[in-house]
Amino acid sequence: MLELKNLSKSYGSVKAVKQVDLTIGKGEFFCLLGPSGCGKTTILRMIAGFEKVSGGKILLGGRDITNDSPNKRDVNTVFQNYALFPNFSVLDNINYGLKLKKLPKSELDARTEEVIRLVGLGGFEKRMPANLSGGQQQRVALARALINQPQLLLLDEPLSALDKKISEQTRNELSELQKKVGITFVFVTHNQTEALALADRIAVMKDGLIEHCDKPKEIYERPLTHFVADFIGSMNFFECTVTHSDEQISRLEIPGMGQITLSYNQIQQVGAKVLFCIRPERIKLSLLESSEFENCLGGIIRQKHYLGEITKFIVELSDNKMISVVCQNYLLQLSNEFYDIGEKVNVIWSKTSGELIHVS
Amino acid sequence: MFPKLKIHQTLLAPPLFWLLIFFIIPMAIVIGYSFGLGGVSSGASSGFTLQFYKQALSGMYLGIFLKSFGYAVGATVLTMAVAYPIAYYMAFASDRTKMIIMFLIILPFWTNFLIRMYSIMTILGDNGLVNNVLMQIGIIHEPLKLINNSFGMYVGFVYWNLPFMILPIFSSLDRMDVSMLEASLDLGANHRQTFMKITLPYSIPGAVAGIIFTFIPTLGNFIIPEFLGGTGNTMIGNVITSQYLQARNWPFGSALSTVLMFIVMIFISLYIRYFDPTKSKNMVNF
Numbered sequence: 001m002l003e004l005k006n007l008s009k010s011y012g013s014v015k016a017v018k019q020v021d022l023t024i025g026k027g028e029f030f031c032l033l034g035p036s037g038c039g040k041t042t043i044l045r046m047i048a049g050f051e052k053v054s055g056g057k058i059l060l061g062g063r064d065i066t067n068d069s070p071n072k073r074d075v076n077t078v079f080q081n082y083a084l085f086p087n088f089s090v091l092d093n094i095n096y097g098l099k100l101k102k103l104p105k106s107e108l109d110a111r112t113e114e115v116i117r118l119v120g121l122g123g124f125e126k127r128m129p130a131n132l133s134g135g136q137q138q139r140v141a142l143a144r145a146l147i148n149q150p151q152l153l154l155l156d157e158p159l160s161a162l163d164k165k166i167s168e169q170t171r172n173e174l175s176e177l178q179k180k181v182g183i184t185f186v187f188v189t190h191n192q193t194e195a196l197a198l199a200d201r202i203a204v205m206k207d208g209l210i211e212h213c214d215k216p217k218e219i220y221e222r223p224l225t226h227f228v229a230d231f232i233g234s235m236n237f238f239e240c241t242v243t244h245s246d247e248q249i250s251r252l253e254i255p256g257m258g259q260i261t262l263s264y265n266q267i268q269q270v271g272a273k274v275l276f277c278i279r280p281e282r283i284k285l286s287l288l289e290s291s292e293f294e295n296c297l298g299g300i301i302r303q304k305h306y307l308g309e310i311t312k313f314i315v316e317l318s319d320n321k322m323i324s325v326v327c328q329n330y331l332l333q334l335s336n337e338f339y340d341i342g343e344k345v346n347v348i349w350s351k352t353s354g355e356l357i358h359v360s
Numbered sequence: 361m362f363p364k365l366k367i368h369q370t371l372l373a374p375p376l377f378w379l380l381i382f383f384i385i386p387m388a389i390v391i392g393y394s395f396g397l398g399g400v401s402s403g404a405s406s407g408f409t410l411q412f413y414k415q416a417l418s419g420m421y422l423g424i425f426l427k428s429f430g431y432a433v434g435a436t437v438l439t440m441a442v443a444y445p446i447a448y449y450m451a452f453a454s455d456r457t458k459m460i461i462m463f464l465i466i467l468p469f470w471t472n473f474l475i476r477m478y479s480i481m482t483i484l485g486d487n488g489l490v491n492n493v494l495m496q497i498g499i500i501h502e503p504l505k506l507i508n509n510s511f512g513m514y515v516g517f518v519y520w521n522l523p524f525m526i527l528p529i530f531s532s533l534d535r536m537d538v539s540m541l542e543a544s545l546d547l548g549a550n551h552r553q554t555f556m557k558i559t560l561p562y563s564i565p566g567a568v569a570g571i572i573f574t575f576i577p578t579l580g581n582f583i584i585p586e587f588l589g590g591t592g593n594t595m596i597g598n599v600i601t602s603q604y605l606q607a608r609n610w611p612f613g614s615a616l617s618t619v620l621m622f623i624v625m626i627f628i629s630l631y632i633r634y635f636d637p638t639k640s641k642n643m644v645n646f
Binding site: 080 | 537543553
């Protein structure tokens with residue numbers, strides 16, 4: 001539906017977007033995720049037509065729109081600061097686009113009413129934007145864009161200006177809304193939780209390039225690069241060397257700590273330097289030795305942070321290596337396990353857990 | 361709102377005193393004179409009378425009032441036509457360009473007003489720069505009359521008023537969020553529609569302030585007609601000056617002044633009524 005071919009953007013000598021290729025399907029909720037300055041907003045602005053393309057093409061529904069002006073594109077945008085027109089009422093903001101199209105009044109009214117109902121703004125039509133809460137302004141921005149029934153809706157960090165509760169609520173509504181209207185959404189955010197919760201597919205960006213583009217589950221569980229593994233959630237990394245690899249398992253040597261085993265169906269080159277990464281919640285603490293299905297390293301608890309539903313431990317392994325371990329408080333209480341700072345523990349994880357990243 | 365402190369009253373005392381001595385009392389004197397209450401010092405007989413107002417609103421002087429009004433309207437329209445594009449360009453230019461234009465706008469204030477008037481006369485005069493250049497390149501064969509007529513006067517007014525029109529329009533456009541313009545384009549409006557529906561309404565409070573700053577001083581101006589207007593273009597400010605300085609008919613000059621003040625007050629009241637600058641929104645709803 002939307003195709004970016006070799007898309008690049010430079011500001012003078014600075015390359016903000018470097019030859020990005022991307023295809024987004026019809027009806028997809030797609031998310032561009034990355035830290036600030038990674039080029040995600042630039043891509044969005046190029047799709048909307050606010051930034052001139054330095055190289056490459058943008059195709060929408062098969063048609064080349066690379067050089068079309070923003071008002072000629074079947075694309076609408078929800079801006080980060082909403083960019084509502086302060087001198088227009090909610091109603092006039094919402095039907096701004098339709099009025100320009102000079103639709104018959106009956107159709108204009110019907111569509112306006114429908115979209116107001118869709119975003120739940122009934123009763124607010126006469127209000128001015130300045131007299132609305134952040135969440136309500138966000139709905140107006142959404143309604144104003146959706147009323148044009150574009151092929152593609154672009155959302156530029158629409159939730160970042162809202163406080164946490166409202167943002168979560170709006171997130172759920174946004175997801176439902178997208179399913180209801182069936183319009184393709186391209187959502188830009190630096191917030192990984194939003195991206196994981198909303199998107200059908202995520203493209204993680206860094207320095208103008210897409211590092212990894214896949215479903216949220218794949219991104220989280222099988223990150224392709226060190227950056228993606230580190231950016232999404234939290235991750236423990238071990239630099240290690242492959243000592244054995246076959247179709248079932250790989251054995252890795254962590255210098256100064258010993259051998260670990262990983263059930264992994266990709267054969268690794270023996271002697272290769274790789275990065276073993278494992279999520280804190282996949283590791284458990286124990287005073288006992290591991291079973292044969294598990295890996296085990298010894299360490300001392302250095303920090304303990306109680307965070308409500310979980311407790312986060314920082315454990316020092318040999319070689320001053322610090323890793324984080326996250327335990328569900330409920331499970332700790334259930335099994336009567338209480339660990340304290342200074343205690344010697346084993347950190348244990350299943351041989352099926354963890355992922356390998358090749359170090360270039 | 362911030363709490364009112366005792367010290368506010370103390371700090372307000374000097375300016376209040378200043379206003380009393382140099383604004384309220386003189387104004388009271390002028391109004392008093394205009395009703396013939398000035399005694400011998402005013403240059404006319406004492407005793408309450410409305411005759412000076414009758415005279416001020418009689419045919420000839422009413423004509424001059426109307427003419428001044430016409431000049432002020434014309435000067436305001438011309439100033440707006442020149443100022444708006446500059447303010448618009450400035451508001452959407454880079455910070456560096458903004459600084460440079462701002463500097464250029466303020467630069468003339470560093471030079472004495474009379475010198476600036478004389479330089480306009482030298483530039484536009486019969487042997488001035490403009491006529492010389494045009495004759496040199498053969499476009500004209502005898503000098504154009506560029507001063508001592510209403511053209512010269514309008515040039516002077518536009519020149520004088522330009523900064524006071526540009527700056528308020530600029531400041532309202534400059535506050536505008538560019539993403540609003542992008543949103544308008546995004547929703548299908550072209551550049552012209554975006555200007556008419558979004559930019560123009562947004563700049564109206566600034567434009568109205570600019571109109572006030574231009575219209576009112578122009579209405580009472582007597583220096584520019586004197587320098588650039590020639591003999592035929594007398595404005596009410598000139599009449600008032602001559603009544604005070606040459607005819608020494610202070611009561612009549614005062615009556616004219618009071619009428620002028622009244623007209624100005626009407627405009628200021630309208631401004632405050634519809635574009636109250638103290639209201640936080642600074643936005644007009646149509």
